[in-house]
Ligand SMILES: O=P(O)(O)OC[C@H]1O[C@](O)(CO)[C@@H](O)[C@@H]1O
């Protein structure tokens with residue numbers, strides 16, 4: 001992967017912890033060290049497990065990993081320079097190249113450090129350093145420090161999962177009798193369920209419990225007014241017209257890609273949406289994109305993806321288990337597939353993708369619709385920059401348009417574009433925390449062929 005090309009793409013400066021009191025500053029000062037402390041604690045609590053699995057070697061590895069993570073925490077708290085990685089993984093060179101690029105941006109005399117560099121970069125770097133600490137300490141190299149909190153979040157939202165699976169199975173039973181209007185209506189509902197599923201990430205709460213309790217379908221109408229931009233009609237048009245576009249009068253096989261965010265309840269909402277897309281015939285194929293290493297506490301890895309489907313399948317509830325059986329067979333038949341690419345766990349903004357991960361960009365170009373879940377994806381779509389709120393979403397993407405795409409995001413970082421004049425100011429006056437509380441959301445669409 002070549003170096004960051006952000007400057008070539010232009011745009012306002014990236015958010016950074018150097019602005020004292022900003023959300024970025026508070027995240028780096030308070031939330032990130034807390035996440036590291038919890039990771040250290042988790043490793044320590046698993047000491048006996050490591051001993052049972054690997055004997056004394058496991059205990060030594062536990063100690064060394066904790067040492068690495070404590071050092072990392074100290075580097076962060078004292079604003080030390082960002083260090084090159086030395087674990088020799090597939091993306092190590094790309095990370096070190098990115099660091100050199102950051103260094104050239106600040107010049108020889110300044111250092112690239114936790115509180116001075118771009119927030120997006122240092123936050124991603126912290127998760128990559130956690131991976132390095134684990135990786136350099138065999139035999140516990142494949143331990144996921146966030147695994148426990150992800151599974152806990154799944155179990156804590158059991159009632160909501162059951163409600164959702166029951167709804168889905170009711171819908172699937174009646175699918176053939178749905179009118180076009182009813183189909184559209186159900187699409188909008190399940191898109192919104194997937195949107196609000198994004199409230200449940202564990203990074204914003206520094207790993208504390210943050211699960212869905214009530215029935216997700218029932219709360220949709222109350223939540224409607226919190227959707228600040230709703231382009232879902234355009235998403236629907238993109239999807240339904242994709243089917244009809246065959247020049248020879250044939251129906252095109254439609255492919256939807258979902259760039260996943262969090263495991264737990266959010267992943268279930270994504271699987272339910274994907275199930276609906278396939279069972280309604282709106283899509284023939286769904287590709288899920290996840291992370292190849294544990295990331296931002298709750299993000300989905302291949303293991304989380306498989307685990308969630310297995311748990312759903314094995315549930316002691318008729319409709320939940322039926323959903324799991326269906327999902328399992330979609331995966332087996334290749335109707336659904338899971339993919340990870342190292343680019344998703346790099347710090348790049350997405351306008352760099354065509355140059356830095358051309359294979360991934362080409363893959364996405366084959367899609368009829370790419371759904372980007374969550375806050376971090378939104379930050380990367382926009383470059384995590386200080387855009388004016390009224391700047392069009394398309395402009396902030398700075399050329400990143402592999403296919404029709406849509407961001408489904410609850411606001412948990414202070415970057416937001418595509419608002420109406422005055423909308424941001426009104427929100428700031430009424431509810432000063434609107435950009436970071438997770439209470440508001442957006443459904444923002446962009447298409448390579450669309451004029452704004
Ligand atoms: O899981 P999501 O929706 O990407 O959110 C990740 C969270 O982490 C952050 O990147 C900050 O730590 C926020 O932007 C967001 O709250």
Ligand SMILES: [Mn+2]
Pocket residue numbers: 201203261262296298299374376
């Ligand atoms: Mn996340």
